[in-house]
Amino acid sequence: MFSLSPSSFLNKTVVPGCSTHLFLRQPRTLITPPASLRVFSSLGSNRDPNGSLLIETTAASSSSLETSATDIVPKSTVSGGVQDVYGEDAATEDMPITPWSLSVASGYTLLRDPHHNKGLAFSHRERDAHYLRGLLPPTVISQDLQVKKMMHTLRQYQVPLQRYMAMMDLQETNERLFYKLLIDHVEELLPVVYTPTVGEACQKYGSIFLRPQGLFISLKEKGKIHEVLRNWPEKNIQVIVVTDGERILGLGDLGCQGMGIPVGKLSLYTALGGVRPSACLPVTIDVGTNNEKLLNDEFYIGLRQRRATGEEYSELMHEFMTAVKQNYGEKVVIQFEDFANHNAFDLLAKYGTTHLVFNDDIQGTASVVLAGLIAALRFVGGSLSNHRFLFLGAGEAGTGIAELIALEISKKSQIPLEEARKNIWLVDSKGLIVSSRKESIQHFKKPWAHDHEPIRELVDAVKAIKPTVLIGTSGVGQTFTQDVVETMAELNEKPIILSLSNPTSQSECTAEQAYTWSQGRAIFASGSPFAPVEYEGKTFVPGQANNAYIFPGFGLGLIMSGTIRVHDDMLLAASEALAEELMEEHYEKGMIYPPFRNIRKISARIAAKVAAKAYELGLATRLPQPKELEQCAESSMYSPSYRSYR
Numbered sequence: 001m002f003s004l005s006p007s008s009f010l011n012k013t014v015v016p017g018c019s020t021h022l023f024l025r026q027p028r029t030l031i032t033p034p035a036s037l038r039v040f041s042s043l044g045s046n047r048d049p050n051g052s053l054l055i056e057t058t059a060a061s062s063s064s065l066e067t068s069a070t071d072i073v074p075k076s077t078v079s080g081g082v083q084d085v086y087g088e089d090a091a092t093e094d095m096p097i098t099p100w101s102l103s104v105a106s107g108y109t110l111l112r113d114p115h116h117n118k119g120l121a122f123s124h125r126e127r128d129a130h131y132l133r134g135l136l137p138p139t140v141i142s143q144d145l146q147v148k149k150m151m152h153t154l155r156q157y158q159v160p161l162q163r164y165m166a167m168m169d170l171q172e173t174n175e176r177l178f179y180k181l182l183i184d185h186v187e188e189l190l191p192v193v194y195t196p197t198v199g200e201a202c203q204k205y206g207s208i209f210l211r212p213q214g215l216f217i218s219l220k221e222k223g224k225i226h227e228v229l230r231n232w233p234e235k236n237i238q239v240i241v242v243t244d245g246e247r248i249l250g251l252g253d254l255g256c257q258g259m260g261i262p263v264g265k266l267s268l269y270t271a272l273g274g275v276r277p278s279a280c281l282p283v284t285i286d287v288g289t290n291n292e293k294l295l296n297d298e299f300y301i302g303l304r305q306r307r308a309t310g311e312e313y314s315e316l317m318h319e320f321m322t323a324v325k326q327n328y329g330e331k332v333v334i335q336f337e338d339f340a341n342h343n344a345f346d347l348l349a350k351y352g353t354t355h356l357v358f359n360d361d362i363q364g365t366a367s368v369v370l371a372g373l374i375a376a377l378r379f380v381g382g383s384l385s386n387h388r389f390l391f392l393g394a395g396e397a398g399t400g401i402a403e404l405i406a407l408e409i410s411k412k413s414q415i416p417l418e419e420a421r422k423n424i425w426l427v428d429s430k431g432l433i434v435s436s437r438k439e440s441i442q443h444f445k446k447p448w449a450h451d452h453e454p455i456r457e458l459v460d461a462v463k464a465i466k467p468t469v470l471i472g473t474s475g476v477g478q479t480f481t482q483d484v485v486e487t488m489a490e491l492n493e494k495p496i497i498l499s500l501s502n503p504t505s506q507s508e509c510t511a512e513q514a515y516t517w518s519q520g521r522a523i524f525a526s527g528s529p530f531a532p533v534e535y536e537g538k539t540f541v542p543g544q545a546n547n548a549y550i551f552p553g554f555g556l557g558l559i560m561s562g563t564i565r566v567h568d569d570m571l572l573a574a575s576e577a578l579a580e581e582l583m584e585e586h587y588e589k590g591m592i593y594p595p596f597r598n599i600r601k602i603s604a605r606i607a608a609k610v611a612a613k614a615y616e617l618g619l620a621t622r623l624p625q626p627k628e629l630e631q632c633a634e635s636s637m638y639s640p641s642y643r644s645y646r
């Protein structure tokens with residue numbers, strides 16, 4: 001069943017100047033019985049499979065999938081379907097449209113509607129009013145007790161994947177309870193719905209897949225993507241996370257099964273950044289996979305062919321990008337996630353000037369790492385320009401972080417970017433990137449090809465470059481060997497070591513290894529979480545240098561200001577906002593990131609700084625600018641508390 005989003009109306013005080021129509025907030029009131037939106041299909045029945053009456057609209061004809069997109073495009077509005085959500089007003093009489101209709105869910109259907117179901121928390125009055133008598137056992141419990149019960153159940157599962165499946169099941173049966181759980185227990189549940197467990201979930205997605213949680217757009221949908229987007233039940237989309245599954249975390253090509261990533265990222269958009277769930281759209285582009293194991297797996301859910309490349313690939317992506325803008329307008333955030341290097345850089349460059357695009361692996365990871373470094377400097381003193389950086393891994397994350405560090409140094413020290421890059425060195429699978437390799441390396445590595453003799457091994461590069469900061473973005477586990485960490489500890493009193501590859505199995509070293517091999521002197525953070533480590537009577541708490549600190553607040557900042565393009569200065573603003581959240585008490589424990597516990601507050605502050613930068617740059621369209629941006633961000637956040645039904 002599809003639903004409108006009265007469930008996402010918020011009960012918040014209105015902040016003066018904070019435009020509200022985007023977030024559809026309403027004053028506290030009993031809401032209309034949950035309305036459900038259904039496509040009235042031409043199957044000849046006016047009842048859905050659950051027996052609810054479907055109200056027929058006067059809209060013409062059934063699905064227009066057979067009509068090619070090019071027949072439709074020239075006549076459609078390009079301003080996005082934000083007001084004319086079903087495209088009916090814009091359609092001329094000869095154009096086929098989808099007969100969306102509204103009805104009210106009640107009884108059994110209401111219990112099966114994840115957006116409106118409250119399970120045992122339906123009050124007796126609601127049970128009477130909504131035909132629920134007898135469909136539930138007599139007890140009525142609070143949402144808090146439901147949370148307690150669910151946490152108790154989850155903790156019984158020993159296998160992480162079972163917890164993941166239980167959480168997905170909850171998301172599909174009672175969405176508000178899912179988000180309440182995730183928000184109230186963020187530190188415990190992040191590793192379940194996100195890295196590392198989501199990685200395993202993607203690997204096994206074909207077997208655990210129960211209900212589709214996003215849109216699958218494959219080569220078979222070529223020419224029809226505009227119509228396919230309209231099949232998604234929600235119309236007011238604000239954020240899309242899209243992957244083509246070619247580089248899922250550090251696990252490689254998982255094809256169509258990469259869907260777990262957009263789904264997981266978007267649940268963090270809601271839980272950590274407060275974007276309402278109905279405004280989030282997970283998308284997987286399926287152009288095949290080069291993963292032989294998956295191609296031969298009988299449970300694989302994607303196209304069984306090798307990856308389309310070149311024009312075939314770009315045409316599908318272009319059709320998708322065009323259809324998104326056409327359907328949702330200019331202000332929808334499109335977050336690229338886990339594309340392989342070659343496509344990630346090209347897509348960001350190609351669409352950065354026409355769409356509101358953000359690459360989480362290049363830009364989000366860069367922003368979070370820069371934040372950790374700025375935060376660390378607040379306590380150790382000095383500036384970024386005093387440091388020397390060495391990366392293992394010269395892909396999206398490595399070069400993205402390197403470039404943002406150089407940009408910050410260049411701005412702060414007022415030196416040319418070229419000059420700022422000179423203290424930053426990268427090692428890839430062939431060794432140190434040096435000028436003699438310039439002709440043979442990919443374009444995104446070229447700015448880092450400095451003059452030096454070739455070096456093959458990481459440990460030798462550490463000895464030669466003498467970095468103060470070592471950053472792993474290689475996607476390959478256990479590459480920061482004892483030798484490497486010990487050399488860093490010989491060179492530095494407080495070596496900064498970041499093992500960023502995900503999931504845990506791909507981390508360049510573990511927290512325990514970093515602390516032990518550096519005799520407790522390393523400042524360590526990792527992409528996937530590690531538990532605190534005891535070393536010689538002291539407890540070290542490793543930070544999680546993961547883009548989850550940045551993208552939810554960053555996206556919220558873009559949305560609340562109606563920004564139409566991402567600018568690097570917004571990434572710097574986000575880093576600075578996050579760095580300000582680190583307190584001395586955290587740093588004393590070895591952390592360079594604040595705990596995730598306060599992430600909603602942190603996201604609101606990041607959002608406010610990003611929005612302020614967007615206004616300053618003239619890229620914001622939501623005018624006039626609200627006075628209190630942070631308050632505005634907080635007040636527009638989705639609340640997972642149940643609403644009362646009249």
Ligand SMILES: O=C([O-])CC(=O)C(=O)O
Pocket residue numbers: 195248249250338360361501502527546547
């Ligand atoms: O998903 C994560 O945990 C971080 C990330 O973007 C990646 O590793 O690709």
Ligand SMILES: [Mg+2]
Pocket residue numbers: 249337338360361
């Ligand atoms: Mg990623």
